[in-house]
Amino acid sequence: MAQDYPVDEARPRRRGRKLLIGLFVLLLLLAGLLVVADRVAVGVAERMIGDRVQQEVTKQGAQSTKPDVEVAGVPFLTQVLDGRYQRISIKLRDVQAPVQGDTVRLSVLNVDARNVRASVDTLRSGQGDVVADTVDGTGTISYESLAALLKRPGLTLGEQNGKLAITGPIDIFGQKVTISGTAEVTVADNGAVALRFNDLDAAGLPNLPIARTALSNFAKSISIDVPLPDLPFQLAVREVRPLPEGLAVTADAKNVPINSAS
Incomplete structure (x- = not known):
């Protein structure tokens, strides 16, 4: 024979269940407010x-x-x-x-x-x-702005097989020739970008010692240390790499006030 339970025992259980559900909803609301x-x-x-x-x-x-x-x-x-x-x-x-x-x-x-x-x-x-x-810090310097610092109108810089490449017209002994070649790119002791054009050639240049000497002298004249602007956050340049989109610069610093970029 089944045993009947008093109705008053079922009500506290339902009340307790509702209380737990209400507490759970309240905790979810509080968690949401904290996230916001x-x-x-x-x-x-x-x-x-x-x-x-x-x-x-x-x-x-x-x-x-x-x-x-x-x-x-x-x-x-x-x-x-x-x-x-x-x-x-x-x-x-x-x-x-x-x-x-x-x-x-x-x-x-x-x-x-x-x-x-x-x-x-x-x-x-x-x-x-x-x-x-x-x-x-990592940044990319455009080749156009880098070429402008060489003070040689008409020269174009870019990337070729991971090296800094240069092309453009120059005047040697009154003869217009087009030079091409690559440069070594490193960071100088003073933080500037050191460009060393050791491998230049010129289409149509006479194969004469005096002409080759003139080309070599031109290469030396554009092999300079290009100063970079003061980077924010006291960043000091550590590495430069030619990439298709520009000259990639890597820099770092320690113990820097990042909300005071000077």
Whole structure:
């Protein structure tokens, strides 16, 4: 014979179940609010850093589009409380910087700052430094702006089999010839880009010692150390490599205030 349970015992169970469901929904809402607050805080920090970087780039006499800033790491608010951030990435596009009366153009400059330190007061007030233990930068210098620094109109630079190639018309003893060849590209001790044109040829050049000497002298005249503009974030150039899209520059720095780019 089945045993009947009092109706009053079933009601507390239903009430307890509803309470658990309500608590679960409340926790989901709180988690959602925390995620929203976390993302809002990230946006505020990214805008603050982007504005300061733009101001400092302008102070150097350079120009660029508005910096794109990304603060990595989830959740962000725990990093705020700790005052230490995993990584901050900054992208500057169409950078134009003056060098000896000409303009060097970098189509893009990517900056990756790691182990960044910033207090809550700094983020709140915008005052103080956001310091990165290490900063790595990569950029691409257009060949047009690099060729302009040679002060030899008509010469064209580009990439050929991983080397810096040069072509263009020159005048040797009143005869117009077209030169071609490649150069060794290294970083000089002063941070400039060292161009050494050791392998030049000229179509139609007479095979005479005096003509070859003139070509060799021309190669020496354009084998120069090309100064680069002061890069933001105290970046020092470590390596340059010719690529089809331009001269790739790799730079780094340590203990840098990334919200003070000078």
